[in-house]
Amino acid sequence: MTDITKTTPATRGLIPLPEAAARGLLLGGGIATAASAFLAWTWTSEFPGDLTINGYPGGLQWLTFTAGLLTTLFALALYGVRGLGWLLPARNNAPLALAALGGLGTTWFTVIAIANNLGGVVNLEPGGWIAAIASLLPVLGAFALPQEGVGKDSTKESLKAYITKPDAIPAPQPLTPWLERAVITLATILGLAVFTYGIDTEYGELFIGYLFVVVFFTWALHTAGIMDRFSRLVAHNRSFTLAMGFLAAIAFPFTQTDDHYANIGVNILIFGTVALGLNIVVGLAGLLDLGYVAFLGVGAYTAALVSGSEFSTFSGVQFPFWASALTGAAASLIFGVLIGAPTLRLRGDYLAIVTLGFGEIFRIAVNNMDGDSGPDITNGPNGIPAIPDLNFFGFNMGQAHDIGGFTLGRFANYYLLMVLIMAIVVLVYTRAADSRIGRSWIAIREDETAATAMGINGFRVKLIAFALGASLAGLAGTVSAHVTYSVVPTPYQFAGSTPPNSAFLLAAVVLGGMGTVAGPILGAALLYLLPEKLVFLQDKSLLAFGIALILLMRFRPEGIIANRRNQLEFHETGQLDVPEQTTLTDEPATVTKAGA
Amino acid sequence: MTIMTTPVLEARDVTMRFGGLTAVRSVDFTVNAGEIVGLIGPNGAGKTTFFNCLTGLYIPTEGTVSYKGTVLPPKPHLVTQAGIARTFQNIRLFANMTVLENVLVGRHTRTKEGLWSALLRGPGFKKAEKASEERAMELLEFIGLAAKRDHLARNLPYGEQRKLEIARALASDPGLLLLDEPTAGMNPQETRATEELVFAIRDMGVAVLVIEHDMRFIFNLCDRVAVLVQGEKLVEGTSEVVQADERVIAAYLGEPFEGDPGAAEAAEVAAAEAGAEAQSTTSTKGEAQ
Numbered sequence: 001m002t003d004i005t006k007t008t009p010a011t012r013g014l015i016p017l018p019e020a021a022a023r024g025l026l027l028g029g030g031i032a033t034a035a036s037a038f039l040a041w042t043w044t045s046e047f048p049g050d051l052t053i054n055g056y057p058g059g060l061q062w063l064t065f066t067a068g069l070l071t072t073l074f075a076l077a078l079y080g081v082r083g084l085g086w087l088l089p090a091r092n093n094a095p096l097a098l099a100a101l102g103g104l105g106t107t108w109f110t111v112i113a114i115a116n117n118l119g120g121v122v123n124l125e126p127g128g129w130i131a132a133i134a135s136l137l138p139v140l141g142a143f144a145l146p147q148e149g150v151g152k153d154s155t156k157e158s159l160k161a162y163i164t165k166p167d168a169i170p171a172p173q174p175l176t177p178w179l180e181r182a183v184i185t186l187a188t189i190l191g192l193a194v195f196t197y198g199i200d201t202e203y204g205e206l207f208i209g210y211l212f213v214v215v216f217f218t219w220a221l222h223t224a225g226i227m228d229r230f231s232r233l234v235a236h237n238r239s240f241t242l243a244m245g246f247l248a249a250i251a252f253p254f255t256q257t258d259d260h261y262a263n264i265g266v267n268i269l270i271f272g273t274v275a276l277g278l279n280i281v282v283g284l285a286g287l288l289d290l291g292y293v294a295f296l297g298v299g300a301y302t303a304a305l306v307s308g309s310e311f312s313t314f315s316g317v318q319f320p321f322w323a324s325a326l327t328g329a330a331a332s333l334i335f336g337v338l339i340g341a342p343t344l345r346l347r348g349d350y351l352a353i354v355t356l357g358f359g360e361i362f363r364i365a366v367n368n369m370d371g372d373s374g375p376d377i378t379n380g381p382n383g384i385p386a387i388p389d390l391n392f393f394g395f396n397m398g399q400a401h402d403i404g405g406f407t408l409g410r411f412a413n414y415y416l417l418m419v420l421i422m423a424i425v426v427l428v429y430t431r432a433a434d435s436r437i438g439r440s441w442i443a444i445r446e447d448e449t450a451a452t453a454m455g456i457n458g459f460r461v462k463l464i465a466f467a468l469g470a471s472l473a474g475l476a477g478t479v480s481a482h483v484t485y486s487v488v489p490t491p492y493q494f495a496g497s498t499p500p501n502s503a504f505l506l507a508a509v510v511l512g513g514m515g516t517v518a519g520p521i522l523g524a525a526l527l528y529l530l531p532e533k534l535v536f537l538q539d540k541s542l543l544a545f546g547i548a549l550i551l552l553m554r555f556r557p558e559g560i561i562a563n564r565r566n567q568l569e570f571h572e573t574g575q576l577d578v579p580e581q582t583t584l585t586d587e588p589a590t591v592t593k594a595g596a
Numbered sequence: 597m598t599i600m601t602t603p604v605l606e607a608r609d610v611t612m613r614f615g616g617l618t619a620v621r622s623v624d625f626t627v628n629a630g631e632i633v634g635l636i637g638p639n640g641a642g643k644t645t646f647f648n649c650l651t652g653l654y655i656p657t658e659g660t661v662s663y664k665g666t667v668l669p670p671k672p673h674l675v676t677q678a679g680i681a682r683t684f685q686n687i688r689l690f691a692n693m694t695v696l697e698n699v700l701v702g703r704h705t706r707t708k709e710g711l712w713s714a715l716l717r718g719p720g721f722k723k724a725e726k727a728s729e730e731r732a733m734e735l736l737e738f739i740g741l742a743a744k745r746d747h748l749a750r751n752l753p754y755g756e757q758r759k760l761e762i763a764r765a766l767a768s769d770p771g772l773l774l775l776d777e778p779t780a781g782m783n784p785q786e787t788r789a790t791e792e793l794v795f796a797i798r799d800m801g802v803a804v805l806v807i808e809h810d811m812r813f814i815f816n817l818c819d820r821v822a823v824l825v826q827g828e829k830l831v832e833g834t835s836e837v838v839q840a841d842e843r844v845i846a847a848y849l850g851e852p853f854e855g856d857p858g859a860a861e862a863a864e865v866a867a868a869e870a871g872a873e874a875q876s877t878t879s880t881k882g883e884a885q
């Protein structure tokens with residue numbers, strides 16, 4: 001045992017400071033950052049959020065405060081404070097460095113935004129300067145912590161070592177089942193709170209600051225190994241987590257006072273549901289479909305035509321919702337089979353191009369079916385307006401209702417309906433994926449030749465995937481027609497600056513994580529919120545997306561939420577997939593060997 | 597030996613042309629029930645192409661393939677459905693699926709549960725899934741990979757990947773198993789184990805047709821061996837017959853012309869090699885015992 005301690009080489013930090021000083025900087029800096037949020041950062045309330053008041057933080061200052069607080073917690077965990085050990089199971093530097101960087105990012109972004117918006121650094125009060133300096137301290141501290149490899153490797157490698165997740169993270173102590181559930185419940189509540197805060201951000205700067213904090217702290221938790229532990233908990237309690245997720249989704253409109261945010265919520269759900277449908281086609285069966293939004297369009301148009309709108313060709317017809325939902329899904333299914341049957345014999349790139357073409361055909365056809373250039377069905381570019389609100393047994397979705405002291409507006413009603421639809425889609429997705437047909441989709445994606453040689457009728461199962469995906473999108477489309485009052489051809493295009501369009505749908509799936517349930521929904525939420533919140537980017541938002549997507553694909557090709565398969569596919573980690581039991585028994589064994 | 601044998605596979609006059617190249621030329625071929633048949637030949641002789649014609653991956657330019665008397669349509673999934681399963685020369689596992697999932701995919705043709713039953717999850721679905729899993733586990737026990745059921749296929753060592761491919765093929769309950777170079781890249785012990793495995797498969801009542809370059813493996817294993825050279829079946833017979841045939845040796849050494857002064861020398865080298873090989877065979881056998 002003794003010679004082991006001797007042989008460990010003395011590690012040092014990137015910034016030459018004694019370890020005690022580094023820790024002190026982290027803790028002190030974290031506290032100072034949090035405290036600096038209570039100062040006035042600027043003299044005028046022209047900058048949104050009012051950062052002028054001493055003693056009470058506003059807007060972006062709350063984010064700096066949160067970041068400072070979380071950095072402090074991590075620093076305390078590093079000191080070994082009892083009860084915080086779970087924050088740093090591997091006692092590695094990465095979570096500290098990333099937390100500190102998160103604080104630095106939000107604070108400096110705010111300070112720079114103040115100077116930029118108001119026209120110069122003169123607009124900064126001393127408090128702003130103090131915050132900027134205070135948020136720098138933990139970063140200095142973090143990079144002064146001793147880190148293996150510093151001094152031996154190049155600076156770039158050393159910097160990288162500070163923010164990467166270690167290979168081995170000690171296995172957690174098993175929790176009792178009810179404790180596991182308590183952790184999941186807490187995480188769900190926290191998730192809902194964080195998500196709600198993001199949707200409710202009132203101005204673009206706040207949203208960017210929010211992204212800084214969320215991204216860096218999620219990343220910090222990931223490198224600390226907490227995310228892995230959590231996904232293990234989730235794997236143990238799958239149905240419980242799903243139920244909690246839906247409870248949280250249902251709870252969302254009750255946390256909102258402004259129906260505008262419920263509108264954002266319902267649009268995210270529609271977008272997410274369609275992305276989840278696309279995930280069957282792309283993520284499971286591996287068919288690149290570039291015209292998927294057309295199926296949403298088919299559903300929406302079908303619902304609009306049978307909605308009883310006076311502008312519909314069949315204005316006399318008014319289906320009840322369940323019937324129009326089924327009609328919409330069925331119409332999409334038929335459209336899916338019609339498109340799929342001739343194209344699914346193609347592979348790879350050819351399929352992508354052909355689906356792209358068919359997607360455009362839908363939009364152009366709808367644009368022309370106005371009675372002049374084609375049959376009079378869809379009113380051409382004018383679309384079908386004045387779609388009446390849904391009515392369930394006298395419950396008019398278009399009106400605000402008071403439920404248990406909460407007021408649910410029009411969009412909140414539709415939001416809850418969409419939660420139900422999404423629940424159906426999630427159920428369909430998970431059940432289909434974990435079955436004979438789901439396995440054959442994955443087999444086709446992995447190796448089509450081998451799959452057919454194993455007796456899978458490739459064309460047939462691909463067509464089923466295509467048709468199922470299409471009908472789920474159609475189902476979402478029927479609600480979307482009612483939410484937006486009218487249907488027009490423009491949103492159903494390949495690419496545009498606002499979702500949904502085929503490119504965004506695909507991006508949501510890839511960005512969120514192919515082949516997972518939560519991934520496409522998270523991706524859809526992000527991709528919907530970004531253009532919604534960052535209106536000042538305007539037409540540059542597409543460029544920003546492109547850059548963000550390239551960066552993500554460079555550094556995390558498996559998407560934000562990694563499917564176990566994909567994670568192994570993209571990173572040659574070798575041993576990572578060794579099933580849980582083996583890792584648990586293996587690790588102590590090697591430790592005892594080394595100790596002996 | 598012509599009495600009491602029922603043919604499982606009958607290929608008649610199979611020809612496969614790629615443009616100007618004739619990879620397989622009018623091959624007639626039969627595999628009988630309970631047989632292990634070897635298919636050998638130099639590189640590029642058309643062995644894999646012939647396999648692809650048998651399994652419907654290629655549509656033969658001419659000729660027919662029948663299984664137990666019925667002519668097979670050239671569609672891979674229908675061929676597997678009928679009862680012919682295969683492995684591939686370059687392993688084609690579903691790399692990102694687990695070991696168990698790979699074998700479950702092999703069960704595809706012997707199960708029926710479609711999308712509706714997957715969505716509704718009735719008792720029939722659960723029963724079928726359980727039965728599939730049990731059968732798959734049986735096969736994994738059989739090839740000795742049961743302990744690795746949850747590993748991703750891509751992370752298995754090479755030899756185990758080959759075995760898993762065999763288990764996946766067996767999962768379709770075939771009457772005939774086609775193995776394309778099952779021991780390529782294996783060490784001698786693994787090759788020995790594969791030999792035992794093939795015998796065990798035959799004892800399960802599955803006829804086996806195997807392509808292999810390892811002559812010792814082929815001659816130990818096979819009841820009958822066919823030699824394919826430049827797309828044509830040159831010789832067919834028992835190991836002894838094929839081993840003794842000079843045309844085979846010549847074909848492997850590059851077919852010298854009549855009266856080639858090097859021919860005698862080459863034959864000598866080949867004979868010496870064969871002798872050395874026979875010797876080492878006996879020695880490994882001795883070690884094994």
Ligand SMILES: Nc1ncnc2c1ncn2[C@@H]1O[C@H](COP(=O)(O)OP(=O)(O)OP(=O)(O)O)[C@@H](O)[C@H]1O
Nearest residue numbers: 614617619637638639640641642643644645646685
């Ligand atoms: N799809 C194809 N298109 C064109 N030529 C092909 C195709 N498949 C095989 N060939 C050709 O057919 C010939 C026979 O190839 P095949 O792979 O069947 O040989 P093999 O006997 O399996 O050889 P090896 O022992 O190296 O595996 C080769 O000349 C090859 O190039």
Ligand SMILES: [Mg+2]
Nearest residue numbers: 643644645685
């Ligand atoms: Mg070959």
